[in-house]
Amino acid sequence: MWVDTTLVFLALSSLLLLGSSRLSRCVRIVAFQGVLLGVLTMAVAQHDPSLRTIFFALAIVALKGVGFPWLLSRVLRESEVHREVDPLVGYIVSMLLGTLTLALSFWLSARLPLPAPPLSSLVVPVAFFTTLAGLFLIVTRRAALTQVLAYLVLENGIYVFGVGLVHGTPMVVELGILLDVFVAVFVMGIAIFHINREFDHIDTEQLTILRDWTP
Amino acid sequence: MYLLLVAIGILCLSGLVASAVGRSSRWATACGAGGVVVAALIGIVPSVAAVLGATPQSIRLAWSVPYGAFFVEVDALSGFFLVVIFTVCPIAAVWGSAYLLQHHGKKSLGPPWFFFNVLIASMALVVVARNGVLFLVAWEVMALASFFLVTFDDDDEGVRDAGWIYLVATHLGTAFLLVLFLLLGEHASSLDFDRFLASPERASVLFLLAVCGFGTKAGLLPFHVWLPEAHSAAPSHVSAVMSGVMIKIGIYGLIRMLTILGPPPAWWGWLLVAAGLSSGIYGVVFALAQHDLKRLLAYSSVENVGIIVLGLGVGVVGLDAGQPTVATLGFAGALLHILNHALFKGLLFLGVGAVAHSTGTRELDQLGGLLKRMPVTGAAFVVGAVAIAALPPLNGFVGEWLIYFAAFNGIAAPGRDTATAVLSAIGGLALIGGLVAAGFTKVFGIVFLGEPRSRSAERAAEPALVMRAAMLALAAGCVFVGCFAPVVVAALVPVVRVATGLPADAVAQHLGEASRLLRWFVAAAAALVATSVLILFLRRWLLSRRDVGAAPTWDCGYAAPTPRMQYTSSSFSQPLTELFTFLLQTRHRGSALKGLLPDPTALATAAPDLLADGMYRPLFDLLGRGLRSVRWVQHGRVHVYVLYIAITLLVLLVWKLG
Numbered sequence: 001m002w003v004d005t006t007l008v009f010l011a012l013s014s015l016l017l018l019g020s021s022r023l024s025r026c027v028r029i030v031a032f033q034g035v036l037l038g039v040l041t042m043a044v045a046q047h048d049p050s051l052r053t054i055f056f057a058l059a060i061v062a063l064k065g066v067g068f069p070w071l072l073s074r075v076l077r078e079s080e081v082h083r084e085v086d087p088l089v090g091y092i093v094s095m096l097l098g099t100l101t102l103a104l105s106f107w108l109s110a111r112l113p114l115p116a117p118p119l120s121s122l123v124v125p126v127a128f129f130t131t132l133a134g135l136f137l138i139v140t141r142r143a144a145l146t147q148v149l150a151y152l153v154l155e156n157g158i159y160v161f162g163v164g165l166v167h168g169t170p171m172v173v174e175l176g177i178l179l180d181v182f183v184a185v186f187v188m189g190i191a192i193f194h195i196n197r198e199f200d201h202i203d204t205e206q207l208t209i210l211r212d213w214t215p
Numbered sequence: 216m217y218l219l220l221v222a223i224g225i226l227c228l229s230g231l232v233a234s235a236v237g238r239s240s241r242w243a244t245a246c247g248a249g250g251v252v253v254a255a256l257i258g259i260v261p262s263v264a265a266v267l268g269a270t271p272q273s274i275r276l277a278w279s280v281p282y283g284a285f286f287v288e289v290d291a292l293s294g295f296f297l298v299v300i301f302t303v304c305p306i307a308a309v310w311g312s313a314y315l316l317q318h319h320g321k322k323s324l325g326p327p328w329f330f331f332n333v334l335i336a337s338m339a340l341v342v343v344a345r346n347g348v349l350f351l352v353a354w355e356v357m358a359l360a361s362f363f364l365v366t367f368d369d370d371d372e373g374v375r376d377a378g379w380i381y382l383v384a385t386h387l388g389t390a391f392l393l394v395l396f397l398l399l400g401e402h403a404s405s406l407d408f409d410r411f412l413a414s415p416e417r418a419s420v421l422f423l424l425a426v427c428g429f430g431t432k433a434g435l436l437p438f439h440v441w442l443p444e445a446h447s448a449a450p451s452h453v454s455a456v457m458s459g460v461m462i463k464i465g466i467y468g469l470i471r472m473l474t475i476l477g478p479p480p481a482w483w484g485w486l487l488v489a490a491g492l493s494s495g496i497y498g499v500v501f502a503l504a505q506h507d508l509k510r511l512l513a514y515s516s517v518e519n520v521g522i523i524v525l526g527l528g529v530g531v532v533g534l535d536a537g538q539p540t541v542a543t544l545g546f547a548g549a550l551l552h553i554l555n556h557a558l559f560k561g562l563l564f565l566g567v568g569a570v571a572h573s574t575g576t577r578e579l580d581q582l583g584g585l586l587k588r589m590p591v592t593g594a595a596f597v598v599g600a601v602a603i604a605a606l607p608p609l610n611g612f613v614g615e616w617l618i619y620f621a622a623f624n625g626i627a628a629p630g631r632d633t634a635t636a637v638l639s640a641i642g643g644l645a646l647i648g649g650l651v652a653a654g655f656t657k658v659f660g661i662v663f664l665g666e667p668r669s670r671s672a673e674r675a676a677e678p679a680l681v682m683r684a685a686m687l688a689l690a691a692g693c694v695f696v697g698c699f700a701p702v703v704v705a706a707l708v709p710v711v712r713v714a715t716g717l718p719a720d721a722v723a724q725h726l727g728e729a730s731r732l733l734r735w736f737v738a739a740a741a742a743l744v745a746t747s748v749l750i751l752f753l754r755r756w757l758l759s760r761r762d763v764g765a766a767p768t769w770d771c772g773y774a775a776p777t778p779r780m781q782y783t784s785s786s787f788s789q790p791l792t793e794l795f796t797f798l799l800q801t802r803h804r805g806s807a808l809k810g811l812l813p814d815p816t817a818l819a820t821a822a823p824d825l826l827a828d829g830m831y832r833p834l835f836d837l838l839g840r841g842l843r844s845v846r847w848v849q850h851g852r853v854h855v856y857v858l859y860i861a862i863t864l865l866v867l868l869v870w871k872l873g
Contacts, residue, residue: 088854104869111872135861139854147854 002043003164007122010036010160011102014133014153018094021084023076023145027069030149033156034064037163044119044163056174063182068152071189072145079192081143089140098133105129114165123164130157142203144192148185155181216272216289219297219343222258223336225250230332237325244312247328251308251335255301258339262301265294268709273345275407282406283348287340291709292474296342296467299554302692303459303561304335310565310685311452313678314572327367327450334360334456341464347396347406354392358385358432361461364453365445377448384441388431392468395424399475411475418476422483425472426490433465435524436494439517440827443501446513447577451568454509458516459561463553466523470546470714473531481535481632487528488636492643494521497825499650500795503657503788504822508567508577511658512560515603518647519556523549526618529640530715533625536633539717541625543725546714547707548617555610555696559602562689566596569678569686570662574671579661579784581672586663588675593663595686600655602693605648608740610696613733617704618644620729650791657787666778700737701730785820792822800825 010033017029038061045053076082089097102125109124118124134154138147159177229250236242265271273288289297308331315324337360340353362385366378398421400406402414431438442462446454473479498518505511526549533541569592570585571577586593602609605616618640625637667673677683696703704726712722773780785792792799805818 104865108868108872132861132865135857135864139858139861141854 003040003120004122006036006040006043007120007126007160010040010156011126011129014130015095015098015102017137017149017153018098018133019091021087021091023082023084023143024073026084026146026149027072027076030072030152031065031069033153034066034068035061037061037064037156037159040160041163059175059178063178064152064156067182068185071185072148075189075192076145079145081145084141084143084146087141094136094140097136101132101136102129105132116165119164123160127157127161127164130154130160133157144188144195144203148188148192151188152181152185216261216274216287218261219258219289219339220274220287222254222301223339225254225257226332226336226339229254230329230336233332234325234329237323237328240316240319240324243324243328244315247324247332248308248312250332252305254332254335255305258297259301261289262294262297265289265291266298266710267706278346278348280348282346282400284346284407285349286346286407287343287349288345289343290713292467292470292713293342295550295554295707295710296463297339299463299557300335300338300342300460303557303689304456306685306688307452307455307459307561307565310455310568310682311450313681314450314452314568317572327364327453330360330363331453331456334364334461338461338464342467345408347400347408351389351392351396355389357461357464358382358389361385361445361449361453361457364457365449367450367453368448371448374448377444381441381445384431384438388428388438388465391424391428391431395421395428395472398424408471408475419480419483422472422476422479425469425476426486429465429468429472430490430524431465432468433462433520433524434494434517435465435490435520436497436517437826437830439494439498439520440824440831442517443510443513443824446516446564447507447509451509451564451571454512454568455561455564458513458564459557462516462520463523463557466520466527466549466553469524469527473527474714474716479531479535481532484528484530484532484535485632485636487524487531488640489528491521491523491525491528492639494518495525495643495647496521496650497798499647499654500792500798501822501824503650503654503795504785504792504799504801504820506579506784506820508570508579508658508662509564511579511654512563512567515563515651515654516556516560518651519552519560519603522615522618522644522647523552523556525549525640525644526552526614526621529618529621529625529637532633532636533621533628534715534717536625536628538625538628538633539715539721540725541621541628541633541637542715543711543717543722544617544621544624544729547704547711547726547729548614548619548621550707550710550714551617551696551704552611552614555602555614555693558689558692558696559599559609559611562595562599562686562693563603565682565686565689566592566599569682570675572678572682573675574669576669576671579658581669582662582667583665583669583672583778583781584663584667585672585675588667588673589663589677591677591683592686595683595690596663597659598690598693600659602697604652604655606652607736608697608743610693610700612736613697613700613704615644615648616733616736617729620732653788653791657784661782661784661787665781668778668781697740698737701733704733705730798825 013029013033013036017026020026020029038057041053041057041060042049087094105125105128108128112124114124131154134150134152134157137150137153141147141150162174229246233243233247233250236246261269261272268291271288271290273286276285278285311331315327318324334357337353337357341350341357344350344353362378362382365381366374368374369378396406398417399411402417403410403412426435427438431441434442442458446458449457495518498514498516498521502511502514502518505514526545528545530542530545530549533539533543533545567577569589570582573589573592574582574585576582598609602611605611605614622637622640622644626634628634628637667675708719708723708726711717711726712719715722792801799822801820801822803818803820806816808816
């Protein structure tokens with residue numbers, strides 16, 4: 001019950017993210033997703049929440065729900081960019097494609113052979129959808145900040161997959177992944193900050209000169 | 216076995232330490248060179264034991280890589296190559312320790328020592344690896360380490376280009392090997408060498424893949440183009456290791472594959488004979504036309520690899536014709552020539568390095584008269600030159616003599632085809648031998664005899680003591696193998712047995728026969744040396760009571776000769792290079808002399824590589840033009856790159872699940 005509700009909220013928030021242009025709102029949605037993940041972690045083990053589950057859920061909420069959003073809104077303030085200007089795919093189209101992706105995810109998940117039945121029939125499609133939505137955002141949005149958010153969404157999808165399918169992943173592994181994500185976001189936040197200071201914009205479209213081959 | 220792993224460990228560790236203390240040139244050199252010497256002293260013990268026929272020892276450890284296993288084994292064949300590695304490399308390291316210190320303060324010496332030690336460790340690992348994944352990993356480490364060594368002087372554009380050519384060539388070679396191991400592994404459903412099965416229908420494809428892949432590393436025609444570039448760009452001790460040892464690892468791969476692929480059909484032997492002959496003749500002809508000492512030696516390496524492959528070819532022809540004598544002697548000759556070439560080519564590269572170090576140039580036409588200024592280097596160099604020209608009583612003769620002996624044994628074999636193959640081998644080997652003798656007469660004559668052709672040659676002096684010691688050690692190795700040829704040949708029995716797969720007593724019998732004949736040759740050589748010494752004493756005795764006048768060399772009857780009147784490298788080899796105009800296509804620049812009192816004029820000749828210019832450059836240009844049309848794929852927009860990945864993933868998912 002709790003699990004399904006959280007998963008539905010997660011899918012909806014991803015859809016909402018696809019249709020949002022204000023960056024501060026995007027950050028808030030991703031923060032909400034972080035809190036949802038914490039809830040999901042607890043909900044999966046609702047019968048006997050061990051100390052380690054509680055600790056881990058709190059760590060996720062603290063990092064993904066509070067830490068990253070705080071860091072990113074700071075970058076947002078510094079860079080004085082408020083809206084995603086001129087995305088490569090418009091918001092309405094994005095949401096339409098998002099719905100299509102959701103359908104594709106359900107189709108795929110029905111065919112994916114799994115070693116053990118998942119906790120809920122929603123786990124796999126939502127995990128797929130969140131991952132693909134993250135990828136979609138990375139591809140279509142231009143502001144470097146949105147790309148960091150999109151990366152977080154993608155990672156959230158992977159996490160859902162893991163927590164819903166594999167029961168009792170060693171804590172060390174989970175913490176290790178969390179630490180990885182933390183470092184990644186931290187580095188990206190700093191990088192955006194410096195890119196902004198150097199070039200007065202965070203538009204990734206204009207960073208093409210970094211390719212190997214120049215004509 | 217464990218000693219060998221300890222040696223490899225010491226090599227890696229000392230390389231790491233050397234790169235960590237790279238800021239201090241002296242410490243880095245001490246760690247790097249010291250590590251190589253200690254590792255070689257430890258590693259040579261199990262290697263020699265394996266060559267002498269100790270039971271093969273193996274270690275198999277699980278490895279998490281799919282199909283991978285840390286499976287290593289030291290049999291006689293591996294041991295033989297380990298002996299080559301652990302003999303030449305420490306000497307080159309000692310030489311390099313003095314050579315690299317000239318960069319003291321200008322360049323960090325950590326990286327070159329790190330890569331040098333890693334190169335040696337990876338070569339040792341390649342020859343003992345018995346798992347495809349392990350083999351390829353070690354093979355790639357070897358290629359990359361040598362690439363970083365080649366590009367040591369990376370502020371020179373020519374060196375960067377050479378490194379680039381080498382990198383492309385070595386990876387193309389590895390591509391063949393990848394397919395080879397995939398096919399072998401698919402058939403055997405394992406990548407361990409002992410599980411590989413000979414499959415007659417596929418063996419020929421596998422053999423061709425092995426010849427292309429390992430031939431690229433060995434510098435076999437037509438895959439040799441990287442060799443002159445890389446060898447002339449690398450520091451000399453690296454060239455010595457690359458030319459003396461690393462390219463032989465390619466030959467090792469070829470021999471190992473021959474042992475895996477089962478009984479060879481006759482055409483494999485003919486292919487090897489043809490490839491060996493063309494490499495040998497092509498290499499020596501281009502060596503004759505070079506003006507740059509290191510390029511010349513590199514072409515000579517192409518020629519020597521040709522001789523080695525020729526020996527293998529004769530051996531394979533013998534195996535197919537059911538002639539154990541021919542097979543045994545052919546393989547033994549090839550193997551012995553591997554050791555010999557490692558010794559004398561290492562020596563020659565170190566000698567050329569000493570000359571370049573002392574005079575600052577590798578141009579033949581800038582040198583001259585160095586024997587008086589660098590007597591020890593000159594003496595060592597002449598030993599190397601005589602050895603490479605396969606003149607008795609040195610080691611070069613022994614290896615080639617075994618191949619001749621094998622080929623002469625094959626003439627009497629039934630079947631016209633065998634006779635044709637071995638007769639062409641004899642003729643080709645004779646031609647190569649003559650041209651090599653001419654080529655190295657030219658090198659020694661132009662560089663060490665006569666008068667200095669430039670100011671820098673005039674000011675040349677002997678290099679540091681350790682450099683001289685290293686060259687003398689290699690020269691001593693050449694003399695040793697030459698003088699103890701019967702013993703050395705007899706000691707090859709276990710190695711040849713593994714390489715040919717023939718029964719031990721047959722191999723021992725045929726090699727024993729060769730060994731007995733070689734005793735006569737050693738006796739003749741001893742007589743020759745004794746006579747020479749006697750004549751020397753006689754001369755001294757005769758001259759002791761007379762006035763001895765000294766006159767300039769290269770007088771040529773002129774009243775006031777200048778060093779510029781001497782033969783140049785091109786004029787010395789011109790009669791021979793004229794014969795091979797169709798191959799060399801030497802470009803002459805300059806005008807002919809006109810009239811009775813001609814104006815000053817200049818002449819320059821150049822012989823660029825025929826295959827590099829005529830085949831590879833057009834091919835790669837065409838490839839580049841063709842691929843330019845898909846360059847828009849790489850536009851620099853990172854999120855579209857992510858799109859590529861996303862689409863690939865989705866398509867794969869839908870395809871696999873749909």
